[in-house]
Amino acid sequence: MRKVGIAASGLTEFSKNDSSVESLMLSAIKPIFHETKNLSQNDVDVVLTSTNANNKYLANIISELSGISPRTAHTVESLCNSGTNGIVSAYSYIASGLADVALVVGAEKNDSPGLVLEWDKSRGAYTHPIYWASMFASAHMRRYGTTLEDVAYVGAKNHRNAVDNPYAYFKKMFSIDDIMKSKYLTETLRLLDCSMPCNGAAAILLASDEIIKKFTDAPVWISGIGQKSISAGFTKNEDLTSMKSTVQSSIDAYHMSGKKANNVDVAELHDAFSICEIIELEDLGFAQKGMGTSYVKNLYDNNDKKINPRGGLVGSGHPLGATGIAQTIEIFQQLQGKAKKRQVDRAKTGLVHNMSAAATSSTVLILES
Amino acid sequence: MRKVGIAASGLTEFSKNDSSVESLMLSAIKPIFHETKNLSQNDVDVVLTSTNANNKYLANIISELSGISPRTAHTVESLCNSGTNGIVSAYSYIASGLADVALVVGAEKNDSPGLVLEWDKSRGAYTHPIYWASMFASAHMRRYGTTLEDVAYVGAKNHRNAVDNPYAYFKKMFSIDDIMKSKYLTETLRLLDCSMPCNGAAAILLASDEIIKKFTDAPVWISGIGQKSISAGFTKNEDLTSMKSTVQSSIDAYHMSGKKANNVDVAELHDAFSICEIIELEDLGFAQKGMGTSYVKNLYDNNDKKINPRGGLVGSGHPLGATGIAQTIEIFQQLQGKAKKRQVDRAKTGLVHNMSAAATSSTVLILES
Numbered sequence: 155m156r157k158v159g160i161a162a163s164g165l166t167e168f169s170k171n172d173s174s175v176e177s178l179m180l181s182a183i184k185p186i187f188h189e190t191k192n193l194s195q196n197d198v199d200v201v202l203t204s205t206n207a208n209n210k211y212l213a214n215i216i217s218e219l220s221g222i223s224p225r226t227a228h229t230v231e232s233l234c235n236s237g238t239n240g241i242v243s244a245y246s247y248i249a250s251g252l253a254d255v256a257l258v259v260g261a262e263k264n265d266s267p268g269l270v271l272e273w274d275k276s277r278g279a280y281t282h283p284i285y286w287a288s289m290f291a292s293a294h295m296r297r298y299g300t301t302l303e304d305v306a307y308v309g310a311k312n313h314r315n316a317v318d319n320p321y322a323y324f325k326k327m328f329s330i331d332d333i334m335k336s337k338y339l340t341e342t343l344r345l346l347d348c349s350m351p352c353n354g355a356a357a358i359l360l361a362s363d364e365i366i367k368k369f370t371d372a373p374v375w376i377s378g379i380g381q382k383s384i385s386a387g388f389t390k391n392e393d394l395t396s397m398k399s400t401v402q403s404s405i406d407a408y409h410m411s412g413k414k415a416n417n418v419d420v421a422e423l424h425d426a427f428s429i430c431e432i433i434e435l436e437d438l439g440f441a442q443k444g445m446g447t448s449y450v451k452n453l454y455d456n457n458d459k460k461i462n463p464r465g466g467l468v469g470s471g472h473p474l475g476a477t478g479i480a481q482t483i484e485i486f487q488q489l490q491g492k493a494k495k496r497q498v499d500r501a502k503t504g505l506v507h508n509m510s511a512a513a514t515s516s517t518v519l520i521l522e523s
Numbered sequence: 524m525r526k527v528g529i530a531a532s533g534l535t536e537f538s539k540n541d542s543s544v545e546s547l548m549l550s551a552i553k554p555i556f557h558e559t560k561n562l563s564q565n566d567v568d569v570v571l572t573s574t575n576a577n578n579k580y581l582a583n584i585i586s587e588l589s590g591i592s593p594r595t596a597h598t599v600e601s602l603c604n605s606g607t608n609g610i611v612s613a614y615s616y617i618a619s620g621l622a623d624v625a626l627v628v629g630a631e632k633n634d635s636p637g638l639v640l641e642w643d644k645s646r647g648a649y650t651h652p653i654y655w656a657s658m659f660a661s662a663h664m665r666r667y668g669t670t671l672e673d674v675a676y677v678g679a680k681n682h683r684n685a686v687d688n689p690y691a692y693f694k695k696m697f698s699i700d701d702i703m704k705s706k707y708l709t710e711t712l713r714l715l716d717c718s719m720p721c722n723g724a725a726a727i728l729l730a731s732d733e734i735i736k737k738f739t740d741a742p743v744w745i746s747g748i749g750q751k752s753i754s755a756g757f758t759k760n761e762d763l764t765s766m767k768s769t770v771q772s773s774i775d776a777y778h779m780s781g782k783k784a785n786n787v788d789v790a791e792l793h794d795a796f797s798i799c800e801i802i803e804l805e806d807l808g809f810a811q812k813g814m815g816t817s818y819v820k821n822l823y824d825n826n827d828k829k830i831n832p833r834g835g836l837v838g839s840g841h842p843l844g845a846t847g848i849a850q851t852i853e854i855f856q857q858l859q860g861k862a863k864k865r866q867v868d869r870a871k872t873g874l875v876h877n878m879s880a881a882a883t884s885s886t887v888l889i890l891e892s
Contacts, residue, residue: 228605231600383587
């Protein structure tokens with residue numbers, strides 16, 4: 155298998171500014187061509203678009219609008235986990251030798267048809283993701299004595315981190331008290347525990363080890379990949395204090411890379427809701443089961459940016475098809491030492507965790523500089 | 524790169540029988556698990572769904588309904604070329620070593636949102652694909668003196684072939700005269716020159732060379748792959764007597780496989796409209812430019828099933844996301860010697876050609892037994 159690395163990236167601001175999915179994607183792609191040395195449109199073999207939008211033939215349209223005439227062009231969709239599905243697919247085209255260079259661009263609008271899964275209605279009338287998030291929170295509270303204040307630390311930390319992310323939807327501190335007092339959507343879930351659907355795009359350029367040095371002196375390698383789809387139905391995840399697909403994905407990604415949780419210097423975790431980060435810290439091996447809350451408090455108290463330095467989904471916003479790519483870009487920048495105010499010291503190994511629909515499916519990537 | 528082969532397949536009838544996309548997909552998957560020795564749901568690492576339907580998280584839903592808990596699951600969309608995009612993506616997961624076994628299932632309904640591309644409206648008010656097909660026909664007529672009767676031979680041949688395809692939408696002979704007298708939709712395009720949008724599904728199982736012998740004694744290998752996206756806009760294809768993306772895809776697929784057109788024993792060509800088959804025969808190297816018409820007449824006169832033995836899209840119907848997979852299944856069965864009444868003698872090497880939107884993008888696959 156050929157080594158595959160990340161050569162370049164581009165982002166738009168995550169916002170409520172209305173724009174078409176096409177325009178968002180083009181804005182994210184633009185800096186890749188402007189800022190990458192020796193890169194021309196002719197280099198790009200694969201263009202994958204990641205979105206829940208109903209647009210058809212989007213990868214071909216974006217290719218044409220970008221002046222690219224790729225071999226392979228299609229859309230990848232798997233709800234909130236679309237972005238890393240696109241990246242893993244691009245990886246496989248390059249690793250297999252079918253392609254040398256692949257562009258993956260994700261975008262979403264704040265009224266995306268992926269926000270509420272029609273299918274959910276057939277599995278217990280979950281008319282909104284807040285219900286599964288609320289059940290995760292209740293289960294963790296029952297088993298480990300987690301409190302609403304414990305959960306509020308995730309939001310306070312991630313919102314504080316987002317202040318240093320120029321692309322974040324929120325750029326505003328929220329205190330523990332602000333979060334404790336924000337509107338209750340369910341018994342165990344408040345408005346400030348939720349990521350915000352928004353408009354945004356993210357683009358990333360992958361290349362084989364033979365060619366990547368033409369584009370960058372500081373490639374970041376994808377050394378571990380784990381993916382798992384447990385089901386489409388939340389109720390198949392028997393233990394609501396854990397995300398089975400995340401556990402399995404991390405086992406595979408750690409195995410492929412030869413790294414473990416304690417080798418990871420910086421990580422992006424899919425905090426669609428604050429409670430998710432606590433559970434994921436435990437499932438990914440950063441904290442013992444039931445200890446995710448104290449792990450987060452410790453990060454907060456020490457202003458440690460190791461987990462979700464760009465502010466997570468809670469601070470940055472959540473344009474579904476762009477999220478997994480934006481998460482990967484953050485780790486790319488961290489491992490290049492280019493994350494500016496968000497920079498984690500001596501970050502050499504990073505982790506990306508992206509998931510869909512109550513973690514019925516997950517992706518875990520290990521990146522190394 | 525690891526060798527990748529086709530181990531098994533399943534089809535539904537192509538029809539107007541109303542059914543959900545999920546039900547269609549499950550019906551196509553069912554025979555794969557029923558008829559493949561030693562195959563269990565646990566063997567499947569990747570599930571890709573190919574469709575233009577707006578359903579979200581479909582690959583995960585289909586996985587759950589099929590009892591599969593794959594690593595990778597997502598939808599692939601690239602209009603009419605979605606099916607072979609799914610197959611090439613599955614190929615790359617296996618060839619790269621990320622997966623051993625992949626299931627690709629495509630389905631479409633006759634009212635698919637992929638039938639008319641919104642984008643077309645921004646590139647000259649093509650409110651329906653019949654307009655680009657009509658322009659292809661007019662251009663070929665102008666340059667090579669092709670007549671409407673020449674074009675009618677494609678339909679007569681493919682409808683005759685479809686009579687022996689139990690899954691075909693049409694199972695009825697149409698004479699040259701029937702086609703000549705069918706309703707004119709444009710000056711150069713009649714109703715019986717068109718493929719029919721319909722409901723249908725097709726599923727195919729790919730596996731690495733290490734594992735495929737567990738499932739079948741007669742694997743069919745994917746030895747050549749070519750893909751090209753020229754643009755999303757028909758007008759970029761300067762010469763309307765040729766499909767630039769098809770030419771480039773065939774060059775790459777022939778090169779990768781070491782085969783040429785004259786090595787191909789049987790082929791599936793994307794005859795969304797009858798004129799397409801004539802142009803594709805020329806672009807793929809089966810006939811000299813301008814000689815596609817006499818090539819087709821020769822096939823017709825000799826009842827030679829070499830091109831579109833299952834009846835092509837014109838005879839079989841065109842459920843968009845399923846089409847490329849159904850084409851590949853036909854060549855799989857031909858190379859296994861299991862195509863029954865449609866069987867082409869001593870077929871060892873086959874070709875699949877699948878395209879989207881006026882051949883603005885194409886895929887060519889070379890298969891070998």
